[in-house]
Amino acid sequence: MNTTSTHFVPPRRFEIYETTLNQVSMWEESFKNNGGIFTPNSIIIPTDAKLDSLSEDTSHGTPHKFDQEASTSRHPDKTQRRLAQNREAARKSRLRKKAYVQQLETSRLKLIHLEQELDRARQQGFYEGNRVDTNALGFSDKMSSGIVAFEMEYGHWVEEQNRQISELRTVLQGQVSDVELRLLVDNAMKHYFQLFRMKSAAAKIDVFYIMSGMWKTSAERFFMWIGGFRPSELLKVIDKLVFHPWLVLLPHFDPLMDQQVLDVCNLRQSCQQAEDAVSQGMEKLQHTLADSVAAGNLGEGSYIPQITCAMERLEALVSFVNQADHLRHETLQQMHRILTTRQAARGLLALGEYFQRLRALSSSWATRQREPT
Amino acid sequence: MDKVMRLSSEKGVVIFSKSSCCLSYAVQVLFLDLGVSPKIHEIDKDPECREMEKALMRLGCSKPVPAVFIGGKLVGSTNEVMSMHLSSSLVPLVKPYIC
Numbered sequence: 317m318n319t320t321s322t323h324f325v326p327p328r329r330f331e332i333y334e335t336t337l338n339q340v341s342m343w344e345e346s347f348k349n350n351g352g353i354f355t356p357n358s359i360i361i362p363t364d365a366k367l368d369s370l371s372e373d374t375s376h377g378t379p380h381k382f383d384q385e386a387s388t389s390r391h392p393d394k395t396q397r398r399l400a401q402n403r404e405a406a407r408k409s410r411l412r413k414k415a416y417v418q419q420l421e422t423s424r425l426k427l428i429h430l431e432q433e434l435d436r437a438r439q440q441g442f443y444e445g446n447r448v449d450t451n452a453l454g455f456s457d458k459m460s461s462g463i464v465a466f467e468m469e470y471g472h473w474v475e476e477q478n479r480q481i482s483e484l485r486t487v488l489q490g491q492v493s494d495v496e497l498r499l500l501v502d503n504a505m506k507h508y509f510q511l512f513r514m515k516s517a518a519a520k521i522d523v524f525y526i527m528s529g530m531w532k533t534s535a536e537r538f539f540m541w542i543g544g545f546r547p548s549e550l551l552k553v554i555d556k557l558v559f560h561p562w563l564v565l566l567p568h569f570d571p572l573m574d575q576q577v578l579d580v581c582n583l584r585q586s587c588q589q590a591e592d593a594v595s596q597g598m599e600k601l602q603h604t605l606a607d608s609v610a611a612g613n614l615g616e617g618s619y620i621p622q623i624t625c626a627m628e629r630l631e632a633l634v635s636f637v638n639q640a641d642h643l644r645h646e647t648l649q650q651m652h653r654i655l656t657t658r659q660a661a662r663g664l665l666a667l668g669e670y671f672q673r674l675r676a677l678s679s680s681w682a683t684r685q686r687e688p689t
Numbered sequence: 690m691d692k693v694m695r696l697s698s699e700k701g702v703v704i705f706s707k708s709s710c711c712l713s714y715a716v717q718v719l720f721l722d723l724g725v726s727p728k729i730h731e732i733d734k735d736p737e738c739r740e741m742e743k744a745l746m747r748l749g750c751s752k753p754v755p756a757v758f759i760g761g762k763l764v765g766s767t768n769e770v771m772s773m774h775l776s777s778s779l780v781p782l783v784k785p786y787i788c
Binding site for chain 1: 709710711712714715716718719722723767768771772774775776777779780
């Protein structure tokens with residue numbers, strides 16, 4: 317939605333005395349059509365058209381007077397009356413214009429204010445839209461402001477992520493010292509760790525929000541596992557570094573040594589085992605939570621003890637989100653340990669681009685669905 | 690404390706947990722996956738639960754459960770067990786206890 321510009325087209329000089337009566341009816345119509353109030357739509361559409369046709373009396377210079385004098389000589393009374401009428405009409409027109417402009421200004425300010433509110437609401441929108449269970453009492457301001465803050469921080473995080481990926485890509489295509497590369501790799505690692513810290517804080521505020529993945533794009537959400545990407549997913553992405561012969565064609569290619577290949581295999585296995593164990597723990601949590609909610613007699617309408625018990629169980633969900641992030645953290649750390657700086661750089665680039673592609677898939681899909689069939 | 694120390698040496702791998710603790714269950718599943726069957730002590734079913742909790746905290750656990758002991762020595766909680774496993778240092782530690 318574009319805001320209207322406050323730059324009014326300067327009134328063009330032209331004679332009004334014959335068109336003044338038309339103008340008056342135009343103003344009247346405009347007021348009537350909008351029910352006496354100015355809606356945002358009416359601000360945008362008629363502005364240029366209306367203002368173009370307005371002009372101040374003072375903008376008329378000599379040519380006008382000349383014409384006045386010409387007609388006065390022939391029919392003085394008629395002319396005088398007509399001129400008086402015109403002056404009156406012009407005055408009324410000016411007053412109406414003033415009122416209209418004032419209304420425009422007010423509406424414009426209102427529009428800006430509404431847009432700001434809409435932006436804010438949109439940011440919270442994913443969060444609020446998901447909360448079918450909220451009522452005025454249940455929805456705490458602290459929660460929503462904490463989550464809105466997280467969403468904004470995450471937006472910045474993604475921007476920085478994209479910047480880092482571009483830099484890695486550029487740097488790996490040319491000559492780069494190991495020292496510089498190590499710095500980039502360390503920054504990339506720290507960046508992921510920062511995300512885990514952000515998520516931990518947000519999970520304390522609203523663990524359901526983190527679990528819902530509403531802060532991620534739709535494709536990323538599809539692949540989610542306990543509030544984020546699967547640690548084993550990370551290793552699948554660096555698989556290509558390990559097992560694809562075409563990589564020999566890349567500049568500065570350093571293949572993985574046998575020990576490294578062994579280490580990666582071991583990491584992949586232990587990662588999968590850890591993931592499975594935590595997944596089974598999550599399943600148990602779901603079962604015990606469902607049991608708590610369903611405990612006692614269903615249908616009698618009183619269930620405060622069940623809710624209290626379920627709330628206690630829910631606290632465990634925060635631990636699970638933290639544990640899942642811990643697995644992500646450790647998997648990244650181990651990958652960093654096993655690989656050389658250059659290999660790690662390529663691995664991080666691959667991982668980063670994988671997520672970029674998922675985000676691109678999400679927007680492509682969303683756009684596709686909006687096309688009319 | 691004595692009870693904790695005694696129980697922790699009962700078997701190669703001992704896990705102190707609570708019946709409601711699902712992370713303890715996750716740790717248990719992991720050991721089973723490695724071929725080890727750990728001894729589980731659900732301290733919430735023990736009359737001396739509070740004392741045991743305090744004892745475990747005093748030993749250095751940030752949370753009382755899950756507390757994992759291997760060969761009678763405290764290894765840590767879920768975080769430590771997972772870190773060790775991902776760095777391939779857990780399997781050598783439990784090797785003697787694999788059935």
